[in-house]
Amino acid sequence: MTSVRVVLTAGVAVFVLMVGGLVGGFSIWGGVQSAIELTRSAQNKQTAMLFDEVKTFVNNLENDIAIMANVLSQGQKNLNNQFVIDTLTPFASNKEHLKSITLVRKNRTNVWVGEWKGEITYEINTELDNESYEIAISGYPGDGSEGFDDVYIESSENRPLISYTKHFSGCCGAESGTLYLDMDLTTLSSIFSNNQKTYEHSVFVFDSSGAVIAHPSLIGENPWKQYRRLVRVADLNDPVASAIYTKIRGKGANFQDLEVQDEDWLVSVAVISEFFDRPWYVISVVPRSVVLGPMIDRALLVGIIGLFVLFVAVAIAWTMGRSISIPVSRLALAADAVRTLNIDMPAERASRFSELNSAEQAFRAMLTGLEVFIRYVPKNLVRRLIQLESKGRGVEAEEREVTILFTDIAGYTSISDGMEPKALAALLNNYFEVLVQPVTARGGTVDKFIGDALMAFWNAPDEQEDHADLALTAALEIQKVTQAFNNERMAKGEKPLVTRIGVHTGRVLVGNIGASERMNYTIVGDAVNTTARLEALGKDIGETLCISSDAREAARADYAWREVHRVTLRGRSQETQVYSID
Incomplete structure (x- = not known):
């Protein structure tokens, strides 16, 4: 007999020699992908860090103004000027981003404390616009007018500012009022941009109107510089920033690549929308050429060569494989039946290849093992998964909405106490036989048995548009069949098994979960x-x-x-309405 090993060894040897030529190319390609992914990861970390800086800044500011409001509300009843000055001066002195703090009383009087020409000073009844007075007089805590305003140019000194408004109510007859905190945008820009290293890898911040909050060009800017208007993206002489702002306005912030002046850039965008009237955009950019360099051209050349070599290798392997395809086809036909878990032993026939004879014996031994194996797996599920694989859809972990059914025996411990193990096993087997039929009849997937509990779900692996109805009808059918099951038990003088059922629809991770040696097709998640x-x-x-x-x-x-109930389930913050069906 001709040894199939000789034929396969020759084919594999040629194939391996050719594949060796591809290793360099794949290594370069892998390096390209790794470089891009590492750069994107660094960008995401950088934007996330700046997002955290903004969040920390906002939290600290809100804590500071809350402390101010609390001290003022607990202080003297008439909020006399000296008390207000003594209270606000420490904050104005120790917070470099604060330009000034203004307290406005309901009687249209005010106290201003802030920095002037490098010194902390104060002013009684400084000039304010009518809108500030109207907000202070009519405002109260929680009325919706509190928080950050948009960036603007302060009229007296022509400096860009961000204001924060806070109302407070007096305690025990004390006077109430409103605090206005004005923050210097130039100082904030330096704080937020202090991690800039090079032009090639930069981070900047602007709001949805195009007003620049932070940019490398503003680092070290004179904090007393006067501006006629807000600095906008178009004023920066930065074509990358302008292109990004234009794309965000037109298509949103969900993009990672951008071409500007024939240069490709890697982009990371974080949106800060919960603190300000207009969203802020935190941007990190880096030129693709800086990351990849000459590897792109090298990778393209190696890729073309690799495709040619791979084509030659596949042609040789296919030609050599034909020499063994005919004797293998008989085993393939028998193996094809395994896809549907139909275990039929093929008739024994001698092959010209000794290895194929050995393979047939091993195949018969495998079928014998499968006969035992299929008793311990959900046959319908395995059969369906095999069908999906055969159609090229595969079984990959994915997030999907499913409807889950969970059952349990009420008072199982008292029922099982004192029962012989064999009798208890027989009881559970008979019980689960009753429960499983309504589930599988409605296309459900029996996930697992946990003691006396059963878990099943719908809408996976097959998509079922009416998965919730299938689960609910299965639950109602379980109530009927368990009632019949209990009637038989009571007729024998045995205790009925009361079945509790829970049904919920939610999104889960569904797919093959487990280790390489032990895998389950199951669902995981809060649902x-x-x-x-x-x-x-x-x-x-x-x-x-x-x-x-x-x-x-x-x-x-x-x-x-x-x-039947409203409850906040453990692990959830919102109240859940619970229903039953009569």
């Missing part, structure tokens, strides 16, 4: 915990079927809904 907690809630409220409001909203059919 799983929520379903289990709904089922357990039934014990506390005396219900055997607890359905979340999410499952109700996902259902399409009409049911006799009945709200």
